[in-house]
Each structure stands twice: as structure tokens, then as C-alpha cells.
Amino acid sequence: MEQLGKKATWTRRLGLILCLALLLGLLVFESSCGLLQRQPRRSRPGRAPQPPPEESRVQEISLLVQEGPDSSGVSKVQLVPLWPNNDTYKEAAEGPVKYKVLRQRGLIASRQLPSALIIGVKKGGTRALLEFMRLHPDIRAAGSEVHFFDHHYSKGFHWYRHRMPATLEGQITMEKTPSYFVTAEAPRRVQLMEPGTKLIVVVRDPVTRAISDYTQVKSKRLGMPRFEELAFLNGSSVVDTSWAPLRIGVYAKHLERWLNYFPLSQLLFVSGERLIADPALEIRRVQDFLGLKRLISEKHFYFNATKGFPCLLKSEERATPHCLGKNKGRSHPFIEPTAIQRLRDFYRPFNRRFYQLTGIDFGWP
Numbered sequence: 312m313e314q315l316g317k318k319a320t321w322t323r324r325l326g327l328i329l330c331l332a333l334l335l336g337l338l339v340f341e342s343s344c345g346l347l348q349r350q351p352r353r354s355r356p357g358r359a360p361q362p363p364p365e366e367s368r369v370q371e372i373s374l375l376v377q378e379g380p381d382s383s384g385v386s387k388v389q390l391v392p393l394w395p396n397n398d399t400y401k402e403a404a405e406g407p408v409k410y411k412v413l414r415q416r417g418l419i420a421s422r423q424l425p426s427a428l429i430i431g432v433k434k435g436g437t438r439a440l441l442e443f444m445r446l447h448p449d450i451r452a453a454g455s456e457v458h459f460f461d462h463h464y465s466k467g468f469h470w471y472r473h474r475m476p477a478t479l480e481g482q483i484t485m486e487k488t489p490s491y492f493v494t495a496e497a498p499r500r501v502q503l504m505e506p507g508t509k510l511i512v513v514v515r516d517p518v519t520r521a522i523s524d525y526t527q528v529k530s531k532r533l534g535m536p537r538f539e540e541l542a543f544l545n546g547s548s549v550v551d552t553s554w555a556p557l558r559i560g561v562y563a564k565h566l567e568r569w570l571n572y573f574p575l576s577q578l579l580f581v582s583g584e585r586l587i588a589d590p591a592l593e594i595r596r597v598q599d600f601l602g603l604k605r606l607i608s609e610k611h612f613y614f615n616a617t618k619g620f621p622c623l624l625k626s627e628e629r630a631t632p633h634c635l636g637k638n639k640g641r642s643h644p645f646i647e648p649t650a651i652q653r654l655r656d657f658y659r660p661f662n663r664r665f666y667q668l669t670g671i672d673f674g675w676p
């Protein structure tokens with residue numbers, strides 16, 4: 312009985328082993344025949360078919376069809392694309408494609424050479440004009456004077472462009488360097504850059520301009536001679552036109568040089584006096600000249616009685632009311648009235664000529 316029981320247990324174990332072996336064999340057979348291969352995953356409804364993963368785009372080229380001394384026994388090589396796709400190559404070569412498109416549509420800012428320049432005059436109110444114009448969303452201006460057309464011309468236009476802020480399509484790049492107006496080479500150089508450049512000149516009574524210029528130099532140099540000593544030759548009544556603060560004020564002469572290269576229609580003359588008395592009016596003229604929407608108006612300015620000048624309620628840099636710096640709107644030293652009168656007489660014919668050339672009577676005494 313006991314022997315019979317043991318036999319039955321062994322038979323059951325053998326049967327189990329046989330079953331397992333059979334199952335294993337079946338599995339091996341099916342996988343080698345591909346019967347258990349997975350079906351490709353169906354894309355989810357509503358979603359675009361996904362591109363094949365990068366590895367599956369490896370291309371195979373048979374070496375047998377190629378001529379050559381290869382006898383390595385390798386029958387195939389895999390060509391793996393260096394760039395995952397064509398767009399990636401373009402991105403590397405010319406910047407991301409999406410940026411290129413955005414740039415073409417003017418949606419990405421890039422640096423441009425200026426299309427409008429405030430060329431002068433020194434102490435005419437050029438900083439005020441530039442700061443006021445910067446309120447306009449379509450104006451982007453270099454913050455400091457670049458001095459390209461006088462001091463840095465040899466550095467080239469590439470250097471110049473990199474001094475400019477980035478602009479979007481439709482925005483105007485501007486720069487102000489007041490010494491351009493009196494630089495002999497500047498008109499030709501500006502024309503070479505772009506004959507259509509718009510030129511803005513802020514002019515002011517040449518006598519007060521000269522005193523303002525003198526005041527600035529005096530503030531930086533101790534022991535400066537009196538204005539009257541510098542303005543006239545050897546204590547005489549003859550005006551020393553070689554003295555820069557006086558030479559700059561002969562506007563007609565400097566303008567004639569610019570008119571050899573640019574038509575009058577490309578120049579706008581801003582009155583430095585009216586820029587103080589009625590900034591909104593002068594800024595409206597500038598906006599019109601530049602073809603801009605009239606967005607800057609009276610509501611952007613207030614008169615600061617302490618400073619004695621119009622100031623801004625907010626600007627590109629600050630959202631609070633503020634005036635130009637301490638070096639703008641300095642008090643001038645006392646100048647002998649006879650010296651002032653002599654200078655007025657000296658400038659009168661040049662001023663008249665300037666009015667003729669510009670077609671504007673600035674009303675200087």
C-alpha cells in the first residue's frame with residue numbers, strides 16, 4: 312500500500328514536470344516565430360500621429376553596392392543623422408528658426424543704425440529733447456552721446472550699430488551728439504551711412520548758448536578767465552570767433568555745410584527757447600517730422616518752479632515726476648550788458664541768414 316502511494320506521488324510529479332517543459336517549449340517556439348510580437352500602438356484618437364523616435368530614422372546603406380577597397384567584412388553601416396532633423400541644422404546655422412521668423416516679422420528686437428539724429432547744437436536743449444522723445448513707445452535712443460561721426464568714425468558702422476539699443480520693427484533708433492552740427496566731416500559721413508537720415512537741430516539764441524557753454528566749462532575748471540576776457544580779442548571790442556563757444560553760434564555757416572549733403576526737408580529745427588516755454592508744442596513738431604503718432608502731449612509735463620524748467624511726470628527710466636540733472640539748467644554768471652550787446656550785433660547778420668536758410672524766424676534779439 313505504501314509502495315503504491317509513493318508511485319502515485321512520483322507519477323504526479325513527473326506529469327507536472329512534463330507540463331512545465333511543454334509550456335516552456337511552446338513559449339520559445341512562439342517568440343521565435345513572432346506569434347507573440349506586439350501590435351504597433353494605436354495612436355490616441357484626436358492626436359496627430361507622433362513622428363517616429365529618432366533612433367528609428369537611422370538609415371542603412373549596404374556597403375556591397377558601393378565601390379571601394381573596403382574588405383573589412385562589414386556588410387552594412389548605419390548613417391546616424393548629425394542633426395536630429397533639418398530644422399535643428401537651420402537653427403545651428405542661422406539661429407533658431409522660430410526666432411528667424413519672429414525677427415522677419417519684426418517681433419524680436421535687434422540693433423539698427425539710427426534713422427534719426429539730434430545733431431546739435433551744444434547747449435541748445437538736446438538732452439531735454441531726447442529725454443522727452445524717449446517717452447514715445449516708437450523711439451529707442453542711445454542713452455549717452457556716441458560721438459561716432461566726429462571721434463569714433465574709424466571704428467566703423469558695426470561698432471556704431473552696437474552702441475544702439477535694440478528696436479522692434481517700426482521703432483525709430485535715435486542718437487544725440489551735439490558736436491555733429493559743427494563737425495566738418497559729419498554731413499558727408501552721415502550721408503554715407505544713409506542719405507535718408509532725419510536730422511534734428513535744437514537751436515537757441517547764440518549769445519545765451521555761448522554763455523551756457525562757458526558756464527559748463529567754468530564749472531569744471533578752476534581759475535577760468537571771465538567770459539568778457541575770452542569773448543573779445545585783447546580787451547578790444549573785436550569778437551574772437553576762434554573761441555569755440557562763439558564759433559558754434561554762427562549757425563548759418565554750419566548749416567550751409569549740411570545743406571550741401573541733405574535737402575532742407577530732411578532737417579527739423581527745434582527752438583530751444585520754446586522747448587522750455589512749451590515743450591509739448593515742440594515735441595508735437597518732432598513727432599510729426601518723424602512720422603510718429605502724437606502720443607506725447609501736455610499731460611506728460613509739469614513746470615517745476617524750483618528748477619525753473621519743465622520736468623517729466625514719468626519717463627522711460629522712472630515712473631515718478633523728475634527733472635533733468637543738476638548740470639541742465641545751471642544759473643549763468645553775470646555778463647557785462649555791453650559785452651552782450653556787442654555779441655548780439657555780431658550775430659545779427661548770421662542769424663538773419665539762418666532764418667533765410669531755414670524759413671523760420673526764431674526771434675532772437
Ligand SMILES: Nc1ncnc2c1ncn2[C@@H]1O[C@H](COP(=O)(O)OS(=O)(=O)O)[C@@H](OP(=O)(O)O)[C@H]1O
Nearest residue numbers: 433434435436437438439523620621635639640641
Ligand atoms: N526741461 C529742461 N530742463 C533743464 N534744462 C533744459 C530743459 N529744456 C531745455 N533746457 C536747456 O538745456 C540746456 C542744456 O542743453 P544741452 O542738453 O543741449 O547741453 S549739452 O550740449 O548736452 O551739454 C540747458 O542750458 P543751461 O540752462 O545753460 O544749463 C537748459 O537751458
